Amino acid sequence: MDRLDHIQPADAVSLLDVTDMSQLRAIFESRVYNLDQRTVYFPIRHHSPACSHHLLRVIREYKPDLILIEGPESGNSLIPVLTDEKTLPPVSLYYTYEDEYGREACYYPMLRYSPEYVALKEAHRLGIPAQFIDLDYRHVSRRAGSSAEQEQKEISIQDETLLAGSAFISRLCQKTNCRSFDELWEKVFEIGGLEKTTSEFVQDVFMYCTLSRMCYTQERLIASGDLLREAHMARRIKEAEEQYQRVLVITGGFHTYGLVTSTGQEVEQEKEKSTPQVKADSGEAQQQMYPMVYTFAEADRLNGYASGMPYVNFYDQIWDQLVHSAKSPYRVTTLNVISRLMRKLRDREEHVSTSDAIEAYRLIQGLAELRGKQEGGVYELMDAALSSLVKGELTIATDKPLQELQLLLTGDAIGSVAPHAFHIPIVEDFKSRCTAFKLQIRTTGQHKKVLDLYAKPEHRLISQLFQCISYLVPEFAKRQAGPDWIAQRDMNLVRETWEYMYSSRIEARLIENSLYGGTLATAATRKMEEQMQDIPDHHSGDLAQLMLQALLMGLQETALHLYAKVRAALRTDGHFLSLCNSLTILNRIHQHRRLLGLSDDPYLPELVSEAYSNAVDKLQQLSRTHADEHEGIVQGLKLLAMLAESSEERFQNTSFRTHLNELLSDPKLPAQLEGVCIAIASGLGDRRREEIVERARGYIRGGPVQMRQTALFLQGVFTVARDAFLYEDQLLFELNGLIEQLSYDDFIAMVPELRLAFTYFTPMETNLIAERVAKLHHVNSNEMLIPALDEQLLVQYKTQDEALRKEFAAWKLI
Structure with missing residues (x-):
């Protein structure tokens, strides 16, 4: 099927209730594409190389005085930036607004071969004025779903969902054996369209898009905002016709029929009747639009982008061939892709050969001929790769060639925007700092950076940059390994490993953070100040953590401003765990003060002392x-004990020991806390070592309630003083006696807590305990290594034993 004429009119009539296909052709010839008229309409599919190819022909032949383009009107002031020689697509206009309903944003991307961008560049070259004529997104925003869903959705005003998902297109794909709208489009327009005259090509685009449009009701088009946009664009076209003799209008093909047949009056009437899902401009709104970089990966429709074509890098190469008037552009491009794919696979030691590549190229041509195409396109390329390069069944282990092909077809290019008066300082600061540290923000994909924090000062600065950007834009970088200061894990490590990836989404998030300041440091500081206001005054741990976060970002001045708040919070915080958390953070900051840039700070030691004293005062709770x-309290007590045993003078007071002894005299002290307290007190020399055994004996030989608390008491003891069990026999004897006297059910109930208690011992220590238990029961220690019998087997033996006993009793044999 090379032409729309090959579609049987009866099929279209039965499907769409179109009364006369010739009527559509008459509209096309008289009102859409008539180069003798004052206004010529050029319907397009967004990001189509074939559309751009024919569009250049139209501009040269028609010689318009003005070019009108479907695009947000607020972007007109940015057209000089887009057409600047230093702007290299992919780029995008990023539009954001905020009104009484909340905040929304959308993208208006442009690739090198997008018809809109090609029109802008050609108009600039020829000195023809060009304008965007579409409504800004806020006028047609559909606030459906929750706010959380809206925030996570990347929105494009070029959405082609209605075009690609119409019943007409679905039926056409079935009749032509095309697997998707994209495959159908490539066959008819991208490949087949290169052999057609421009008039034939434009007619086919108009007819396909119009027949798709006719699948939808008036109400559906109002609800989608399409009719409102068309009414606005129609007014702009009419205004242009009053000033210019020759006007070229470039819009999505889905809108062309509406623009040439609708007056716009009925749209306004229907809009007044309908529920206002589609809003006109109602009330004040703050809006901004910026030119920004974009990426091939984001522009690829397979990655969730709502408009345009997939396999962006492939069609970018096709555009190169068309620009240079190359014959057989698809043959050349598919051959280039196969060559690059083979090199990448060989670099990754995949088993592919030259004969595989030859076979893949031969298959492309054969499939193209079989499917009625002049040349093989991207879908023939993928089918050929699957057949020739995947050996046997397609599995996770064999799909590497297809994965690499997908990456080649999508590409990893990032655009650049020429210097302009609309630049956002925080974005410029981000780019300059990344460039200074040689971070890769010119290509997409994951990049890795390993930082030696303690040995290289420059690496500490890069770590601070990563921390700062991640605080503002969490999507940019993730710490994969190294010390986690906030979660207090892996603090013994000296290297950090970061993975980061740049995209237009990062730039968009930076633009949103520009409300806080013009640099990364200023924005992070103000955002932190805002976060600080939400923390209650008595939550010292949260404030101390915020102070640590500021230091990790290199915001020493911000951290110093937090000192007073942390000190005030310490004095009003009445919760032991919160105070211990504050003490942990502050003590760690003090220990690593040189790394964090606080080597000469005189106030930090005082803050640590105050946190210690306040935590000690809350021990009675x-x-x-x-x-x-x-579990948290146990860790807090261990921290206090460690500091009390240190040589630092500020911790050398008797308060901790006094309160600890008072706790041990409290009969209501929970068993686990009693265990850790007596272990700490004996370690400090304030209590006899034997008291650990005596208190354990009180639980072991006490009543049923006390006996069940034995394992918890041992957990507390083993947290601090494992040696009390490892090298002294008395506690082992007592525990052995407890286990011997327990009933089966009581033992099973106590096993989980006992197992948890013994997890504090290392494997070597566990072996030592096993040897002592074997000696206690007068058996060889090797017997302890014999695997236990399966429980089901024991039950089976027990059942058989009872049956035998009954049988023997019946025969009076026992």
Whole structure:
């Protein structure tokens, strides 16, 4: 099927209720594409090389006085930036607005071969004025779904969902054996369209898009905002006709029929009747539009972008061939892609040969002929690669050639925008700092950076930059390995590993953060100040963590401003765990003060001392705490004990020991906390070592309730003093006696807590305990290594034993 004429009119009539196909052709010839008229309409599919190819012919032949383009009107002031020689697509206009309903944003991307961009560049070259004539997004925004869904959705005003998803297109794909609208479009327009005259090509685009449009009701087109946009564009076209003799109008093909047949009056009437899902300009709104970089990956429709064509890099190469008037552009491009694919696969030691490549190229040509195409396109290329390069069944292990092909077809290019008066300072600061540290922001894909924090000052600065950007734009970089200061994990590591990836989404998020300041540091500081206001005054731990985060970002001045807030919070914070969290953070900051840029700070030691004293003063609360808090309290007590044992003078007071002894005298002290307290007190020399065993004996030989608390008491002891069990026999004897006297059900109930208690021992220590247990029971230690019998087998043996006993009893044999 090379021409729309090959579609049977009866099929279209039955499907769409179109009364006369000739009527559409008459509209096309008289009102759409008549070069003798004052206004010529050129319908397009967004980001189509074939459309751009024929568009250049139309501009040369028609010689318009003005070119009108479907695009947001607020972007007209940015056209000189887009047409500047230093602007290299892919680029995008980023539009954002905020009104009483909330905040929304959308993208208006342009590739090198997008018809809109080609028209702008050609108009600039010829000195022809060009204008965008479409409504800004806020006038047609559909606030459907939750706000969370809206925030996560990347919106494009060039949405082609209605075109690609119409019943007409679906039926046509079935009749032509095309797997998707994209494959149908490539066959009829991208490849087949190169052999047609421009008039034939434009007619086919108009007819396809119009028949798709006729699948939808008036209400559906109003709800989508299409009719409102068309009414606005029609007014702009009429205004242009009053000033210019020859006007060329470039819009999506879905809108062309509406522009040439609708007066716009009925649209306004229907809009007044309908529920205002589609809004006109109602009330004040703050709006901004910026030119920004874009990427091939983001422009690829397969990645979720709502308009345009997939396989962006492939069609960019096709455009190169068309610009240079190359014959057989698809043959040349598919051959180039196969060659590059083979090199990449060989570099990755995939088993491919030259004969595989020859076979793939031969298959492309054969499939093209079989499918009625002049040349093989991207779909023939993918089918040929699947057949020739994937050996056997397609699995995760064998799909590497297809993965690499997908990357080649999509591409990793990032555009650049010429210097302009609309630049955003925070974006410029981001780019200059990334460039200074040689971070890769000129190509897409994941990049890795390993930083030696302690040995290289420059690496510390890069780490601060990553921390700062991640605070503002979490999507940019992720720490994959290294010390996690906030979660307090892996603090023994000295290297950080970061993975980062740049895209237009990063730039968009930076633009949103420009409300906070013109540099990364200023924006992070103001955002942190805003976050600080949401933290209650007595939450010292949260404020201390914020202070640590500021230091990790290199915002030492911001951290210093937090000192007073942290000190005030320490004095009003009455929660032991919160104070211990503050103490942990502040003490870690003090220990790594040189790395964090606070080597000469005189106030930090005072803050650590105050946090320590306040935490010690809250020890009396521990008898009334919930079991869920006990694990955190144990860690807090260990921290206080460690500081009390240190040589630093500010921790050398008797308060901690005094309060600890008072706790041990409290009969309501939970068992786990009693275990850790007696272990700490004996370690400090304030209590006899034997008291650990005596208190354990009190649980082991106590009543049923006390006996069940034994494992929790041991957990507390083993947290601090494993040696009390490793090298002294008395506690082992007592625990052995407990296990011997327990019933089966009581033992099973206690096993989980006992297992948890013994997780504090290393494997070597566990082996030592096993040897002592073997000696206690007068068996060889090797017998302890014999695997236990399966429980089901034991039950089976027990059942058989009982049956035998009954049988013997019946025969009076026992």
